[in-house]
Amino acid sequence: MxxxxxxxxxxxxxxxxxxxxxxxxxxxxxxxxxxxxxxxxxxxxxxxxxxxxxxxxxxxxxxxxxxxxxxxxxxxxxxxxxxxxxxxxxxxxxxxxxxxxxxxxxxxxxxxxxxIMAFGLTEPEAGSNPLEMQMTYERRGDKFILNGVKYLISNGGIADVIITFAKGPHGRVSAFIVDTRGPGFAKEDLLAKCGMPTSNTAMFELNNYEVPAENLLGEEGNGFRIAMGTLVTGRLSVAAGCLGVIVDCLNESVTYARERHQHGKEIARHQLVQEHIAGIEMDRVTTEALVLQAAAAKDAADAAPANLELKNRAEILAAQAKLHASNAAWDAADRAVQVFGGRGWSTLYRPGRHLMDVRVCRIYEGTDEILKLKVAAYVLGKEYEAYK
Ligand SMILES: Cc1cc2nc3c(=O)[nH]c(=O)nc-3n(C[C@H](O)[C@H](O)[C@H](O)COP(=O)(O)OP(=O)(O)OC[C@H]3O[C@@H](n4cnc5c(N)ncnc54)[C@H](O)[C@@H]3O)c2cc1C
Known part of the structure; x- marks a missing residue:
């Protein structure tokens, strides 16, 4: 570009x-x-x-x-x-x-x-370990027949196309490009969320759902690799979004702390309020550095697709950036709520909304725990992979 x-x-x-x-x-x-x-x-x-x-x-x-x-x-x-x-x-x-x-x-x-696009990997009984998925497929002539339920899917209730993962008779996972308008597709919006009311999250069920053979994505049996590879771009997107949350929390906190007066002066002049401002700024500066490093690593890997070392580096940096950014954003939102005092604990102000919404970033696209295991295995060596 x-x-x-x-x-x-x-x-x-x-x-x-x-x-x-x-x-x-x-x-x-x-x-x-x-x-x-x-x-x-x-x-x-x-x-x-x-x-x-x-x-x-x-x-x-x-x-x-x-x-x-x-x-x-x-x-x-x-x-x-x-x-x-x-x-x-x-x-x-x-x-x-x-x-x-x-x-x-x-x-x-x-x-x-x-x-509108979406990605359907998670199921009611398969979250952190997608290999426990129960959605199945079998080949019938020039079609694949899919059966099962996907859960907690972003855009799942509004999507026209969902990249969907299912297990074949041989037990291996394949990826499919599923057009959602055919018979046998049922969906339900999940509304009882702690935050993100303005975004769609849904579950869907495929019942003897026909997918044309030409909609197999990648090679048959290669779906798990596709899912894990996609999580690199997904995690980068979450990390970058969290950086934005931190920036907004900083802007809001600085503006509010300069305007709000208590004990005869702006609260920005109280040292304990400054501690929160400094904390959010440190969240911002560390997150920005890691997000840009991870994104640059992804560009380097994309420029040399055959280079396994660059691919692995992009993958671990995306996981590290997401783990750091989501926790830093949670900290920044919590501090911003504190700077706003009682008004902070309200969805009428931006910090309270960020707090409710950004919490999910420590769960989706790999929970804190799963990403920590990944980082530890990267440091200790593959033979220490705790989730195996
Ligand atoms: C709003 C929202 C949007 C989402 N969007 C999508 C989407 O678009 N597509 C999609 O496919 N999925 C999506 N998800 C699903 C999300 O990726 C999963 O919720 C997440 O992977 C965790 O799975 P789980 O909820 O089943 O929790 P579980 O896997 O049941 O985990 C429960 C707890 O146990 C811990 N745990 C599990 N295994 C281990 C282990 N081996 N060691 C240590 N701790 C462990 C977890 O870290 C967690 O704390 C979304 C979720 C939400 C909430």
Whole structure:
């Protein structure tokens, strides 16, 4: 991506963010799904930021995409999660593992917002260990027949296409591009969430669901590798979004602490309030460094797909960035709530909303615990992998 295209993209992201803010705030307070993210994403051409231009996207490198998501993350984890579901784990597996025909069939439509994307790996009985999945497939002629339930899927209730993982008769996992409009597809929005009311999370069931053979993604039996590979872009997107949350918490806290007076002066002049401001700034600066390092590692790995060392480095840095960023964002939101005092503990103000929403970032795309095990195994050696 050249410098002029990069600058234009980040300008479009800024304009999108300014337009979405009042809409998302109203939706949040009214506790309803924000149906304007898609049309505004389309208006500013943001529905395929890293997708190559030949398939209708903006062709952004990982560092630029991370900067875009960090800006979008300031608007809230709900808004950013739409982009993660649609692009980072929805379009990305087709970008990386799709055939040229699959790319032509899905990516331009997804970039135009004609097809909303999602990623269906988690099931009621298979979360941290996706290999325990119960969704099955079998081949019948020129079709695959899928049966089972997927749970807690971002965009799952609004998606036209879901990258879906199922186990075959041989016990190996395969990935499928599932169009959701056929008979045998049932879905239900999950509304009893602690946060992110403006974002869609759903479960869906496939009942003898027919998927054309040409919608197998990658080689049969290679689905687990595709799922784990996709988590690299997914984790990067979460980490970048968390950076945005931290930046917004910092901006809000600084503004509020300068305006609010107690004990005869701005609360920003009280040293214990300054401790919170310094804490959020440290969250910001450490997270930014790690997110940019991880995104640069992803760019390096993408530039040399056969280089296993670069691929492994991108994978561990994405996990480390996500683990750090999600905890730093949780800390920043907690501190911002404290700076706001009683007003902080309210969904009428941004810190309280960030606190409720960003908590999920320590759970999805790999929980804190799973990522710590991954980091420890990276340091100790593969033979110490505790989850095996
Ligand atoms: C809002 C939201 C959106 C989501 N979006 C998607 C999506 O788009 N697509 C998708 O496929 N999934 C999605 N998920 C699912 C998410 O990835 C899972 O919730 C997550 O992987 C954890 O799985 P689980 O909930 O089954 O928890 P479990 O795996 O049951 O874990 C419960 C607890 O046990 C711990 N634990 C489990 N195994 C170990 C171990 N070996 N060692 C130590 N601790 C362990 C976990 O860390 C956790 O603390 C979403 C979830 C939420 C809440």
């Amino acid at each position: 050249d410098q002029a295209s990069r600058e234009q993209l980040l300008k479009d992201v800024e304009a999108f963010c300014q337009e979405i803010r009042p809409i998302d705030e109203l939706c949040y307070v009214e506790h309803r799904f924000n149906d304007q993210v898609l049309p505004l994403g389309r208006k500013y051409n943001l529905l395929g930021i890293p997708v190559p231009t030949e398939y209708g996207g903006r062709g952004a490198d990982a560092v630029t995409y991370a900067r875009a998501l960090a800006r979008i993350g300031q608007e809230g984890t709900g808004v950013r999660t739409f982009f993660s579901g649609h692009t980072s784990i929805g379009e990305a597996p087709i970008m990386y593992w799709g055939t040229p025909e699959q790319k032509k069939r899905y990516l331009p439509a997804a970039c135009k917002g004609e097809k």
